[in-house]
Amino acid sequence: MLTIRELKKAATLEEAWQLNQKRINRVMGGMLWLRLSKGNVATMIDLSALGLDKIEETETEFRIGAMVTLRQLEMHEGMAAYTNGAMKEALRHIVGVQFRNLATVGGSVFGRFGFSDVLTIFMALDAKVELYKGGIIPISEFAQMKYDRDILVHVIVPKQKLACSYESVRIAKTDFPVLTCAAAMTETGVQLAVGARPAKAALVKDEQQILSLPITEEKAKAFAEYAAKLLPTESNNRGSAKYRTHLIKVLAVRAILALGGNA
């Protein structure tokens, strides 16, 4: 059970950061995962008064505040158009609408959860995170970093010429995924993010240019084999390592072929 002595709505990011330097204090996002933890929190730090609940779209990027809910992101028309529906596809399976009206982008990304659909899709999109003290760093790098006491402020998705797709497998609707897979094709090539292995998402780039245009099913299968060899999988109660490795091969082919790239 989680007990909280005090809830503090931070007036500034500096105040939130200062409070968060004490190990007995915690930053809250949507509280969905945090509330299931055990322990005592002296001051729960609430970022909801800092205006971080907006998605700003410019000509060059999407700037997504840490307190934006997954439902806001799912319903954002600009993001839907940019990702060709892949963002919505990544989010719509997460529990239910009521859950996604609470869960925040900041909580989902800062947690760097292995099961995270959110981390997987952002990684494929070359997203960056803006940390209050740590500055702007690629999300693929952030995913590997140790947990610290910094504050995640924004997730930034740069706009580029993009084709994108998303695939996942669940034993039952609304459950955690057995495997997640996001593919993106930009002017620099194709990359694949695979999560829920069950470890957190990791990125495989087509450095060997297996997927030269036009992309055929044979090339997609060859890249899927390459990705499956690079990405270690493990077993848990949702699937064995062998099954997950097989799923990488299947989902990667589907995701890559959905990119088009056959012209």
Add this chain to the structure above:
Amino acid sequence: MEITLTLNGRKITRSVEADLALLDFVRNEGCYSVKRGCDTSNCGLCTVFLDDKPVLSCSVLAARADGHRVTTMEGLQKEAAEFGAFIADQGAEQCGFCNPGMIMNALALFRENTEPSEEEIKEYLAGNLCRCSGYEGQLRGIQNFIAWKKAQGKEE
């Protein structure tokens, strides 16, 4: 800490513990339609509207509702009764424990989308679990209600 919020149209001020869940807060205020089910943010039984958006009240701190509007089924009795009759017609409620949460989320769906497809209904209500019905009766009830509302609109 002291919070002020609007519960079912009534502005109230209460002193609460920082870790009190909104679910317990509204039940303490007599809103017994809001049920504790899984208590792990999965079943949808505790659905309330927070500023008109459906949320899981088991997962919201009451303190976070400070300054906001909270609506439970007690505040939507006419709307809920009108729709609930279609669920009852199908015998879809069975034990009835999941019904208030499902009705709240269905009402949220109708406000967002007046003519949802079967797939859209299933997707929107995916976060409402029912262990009795298998969902078919509820789906028929929802579709009949939508058809009735549509026919009403034509008559008007």
